[in-house]
Amino acid sequence: MAAKPKRHVIVGAGTAAINAIRTLRQLGDKGEIHLVSKEPPYSRMVLPYYLDQSISEARTTTATPRQLMDWQVTAKFGRQAVALDTKAAKLKLDNDEELEYDDLLIATGSTAVRPPISGADDPTLFNFWTLADAQGVNRYINPAGRAVMVGAGFIAFTILDGMIHRSGNLSLVEAEPRILPRMVDETGARIVHHWLESKGVELLTGARLTSVGQNGARHVLAFAGREDLEADTVVFATGIRPNLEWLNGSGIKINQAIVVDDNLKSSTPNVYAAGDVAEGKNLITGEKEVHAIEPTAMEHGRVVGANMAGKKVKYPGSLLMNIVSVAGLNVASFGSWEDADAEVIAKADEGRSAYRKYLFKKGKMVGAIMTGPHRETWSENDLGMIKGLVQSGASLEPWMEFLREHPFTIKKPYLATRTVKSLLPQTVLGSPTPAPRS
Ligand SMILES: Cc1cc2nc3c(=O)[nH]c(=O)nc-3n(C[C@H](O)[C@H](O)[C@H](O)COP(=O)(O)OP(=O)(O)OC[C@H]3O[C@@H](n4cnc5c(N)ncnc54)[C@H](O)[C@@H]3O)c2cc1C
Numbered sequence: 555m556a557a558k559p560k561r562h563v564i565v566g567a568g569t570a571a572i573n574a575i576r577t578l579r580q581l582g583d584k585g586e587i588h589l590v591s592k593e594p595p596y597s598r599m600v601l602p603y604y605l606d607q608s609i610s611e612a613r614t615t616t617a618t619p620r621q622l623m624d625w626q627v628t629a630k631f632g633r634q635a636v637a638l639d640t641k642a643a644k645l646k647l648d649n650d651e652e653l654e655y656d657d658l659l660i661a662t663g664s665t666a667v668r669p670p671i672s673g674a675d676d677p678t679l680f681n682f683w684t685l686a687d688a689q690g691v692n693r694y695i696n697p698a699g700r701a702v703m704v705g706a707g708f709i710a711f712t713i714l715d716g717m718i719h720r721s722g723n724l725s726l727v728e729a730e731p732r733i734l735p736r737m738v739d740e741t742g743a744r745i746v747h748h749w750l751e752s753k754g755v756e757l758l759t760g761a762r763l764t765s766v767g768q769n770g771a772r773h774v775l776a777f778a779g780r781e782d783l784e785a786d787t788v789v790f791a792t793g794i795r796p797n798l799e800w801l802n803g804s805g806i807k808i809n810q811a812i813v814v815d816d817n818l819k820s821s822t823p824n825v826y827a828a829g830d831v832a833e834g835k836n837l838i839t840g841e842k843e844v845h846a847i848e849p850t851a852m853e854h855g856r857v858v859g860a861n862m863a864g865k866k867v868k869y870p871g872s873l874l875m876n877i878v879s880v881a882g883l884n885v886a887s888f889g890s891w892e893d894a895d896a897e898v899i900a901k902a903d904e905g906r907s908a909y910r911k912y913l914f915k916k917g918k919m920v921g922a923i924m925t926g927p928h929r930e931t932w933s934e935n936d937l938g939m940i941k942g943l944v945q946s947g948a949s950l951e952p953w954m955e956f957l958r959e960h961p962f963t964i965k966k967p968y969l970a971t972r973t974v975k976s977l978l979p980q981t982v983l984g985s986p987t988p989a990p991r992s
């Protein structure tokens with residue numbers, strides 16, 4: 555008698571989930587796939603391009619109904635998982651329906667959070683995390699009005715070009731003494747700050763928002779120790795938290811997020827976690843960390859898909875990287891860019907808005923920060939090469955003297971260490987990821 559097909563249940567339809575499904579089918583897995591998600595499949599990472607109007611809403615979709623049919627996925631959208639019984643291997647949904655599983659992937663991503671201050675819960679203020687948020691900002695933003703973004707971290711910077719493009723007048727407020735406090739160091743932040751000011755963006759740092767009120771149709775933002783700001787559109791980019799509340803009582807081990815092993819299994823062996831909800835291995839340090847970024851969600855999804863398909867694939871770890879382009883300036887950081895014990899080579903050419911900071915341990919580049927104008931080819935190329943050197947762990951010992959003297963000439967050590975060649979076989983499944991079809 556033929557064995558009963560395996561029943562895979564996947565919760566969430568973001569990057570991690572869709573990559574797991576694609577991988578399951580690419581590897582020829584014939585099991586049933588049941589997909590449950592609050593929202594339909596789309597990419598949050600492309601929402602900034604929807605805001606700046608370079609793509610239509612339809613282009614944010616990552617799996618069309620036709621694609622899901624081809625993959626033989628039974629999908630329930632607009633449904634939420636509310637509880638997990640790991641002993642009985644059953645998932646409970648918000649309509650009381652129960653789904654049994656042989657294995658389960660938790661890929662429920664994160665939710666945007668606002669500061670706990672008076673007026674911040676006003677529904678006419680926006681986050682920019684979901685498609686619904688983006689639709690709201692798109693409808694509401696006024697090219698003749700003033701927009702204020704609260705928070706000047708990585709996510710704020712991903713939508714900055716769109717906000718500059720769509721609003722007549724833009725201010726960025728940040729509670730910390732400088733912008734991008736968790737993405738670049740002080741020198742990097744200063745370069746980006748000056749660049750943005752030269753493009754007409756107002757930046758208020760050390761500005762702690764205390765309440766949001768109303769003056770007619772306008773919002774009034776009050777701060778500790780400084781003047782109020784009035785705005786027509788307010789967008790919060792003040793952080794995210796992983797969607798884990800529904801796992802209370804499940805017995806799954808949670809630290810900052812779901813703790814996973816090298817195969818991305820949780821403390822319950824037939825339950826996997828991937829993407830923003832998983833606390834997995836950091837490629838550089840080996841420590842368990844949450845990397846709420848797209849490449850990690852994609853790679854996690856691929857590795858879980860392979861493991862669900864019966865392959866014992868281990869994940870080498872995720873490289874922390876934040877790359878943004880704002881008003882024509884590339885800004886990026888990779889790996890352990892804050893490591894106080896590392897050997898540092900740094901050089902800033904503030905007149906050209908160019909900065910390089912490399913951090914080394916035992917002759918290997920473990921972290922880096924870079925800025926440089928997008929229009930200059932060297933800046934564009936360096937970005938990829940610096941990422942490659944951190945990712946590959948190539949020995950740069952013979953090149954330390956050279957880099958100290960020529961920190962802007964990364965190409966020579968990159969080519970000499972044959973970094974491209976060493977990275978080619980390093981795809982998570984040992985073979986290149988085929989381009990998605992839909
Ligand atoms: C505007 C924006 C720009 C970004 N830009 C970048 C970038 O340039 N580079 C980068 O690396 N990263 C970027 N990111 C971050 C990146 O998009 C996330 O890290 C990535 O989406 C995480 O994928 P995920 O699959 O873990 O979760 P998500 O993509 O968040 O998907 C989670 C899914 O779970 C569903 N869900 C949640 N709770 C439940 C529940 N209880 N039951 C059922 N379903 C549920 C959701 O509806 C959703 O479908 C950006 C994010 C945003 C918002």
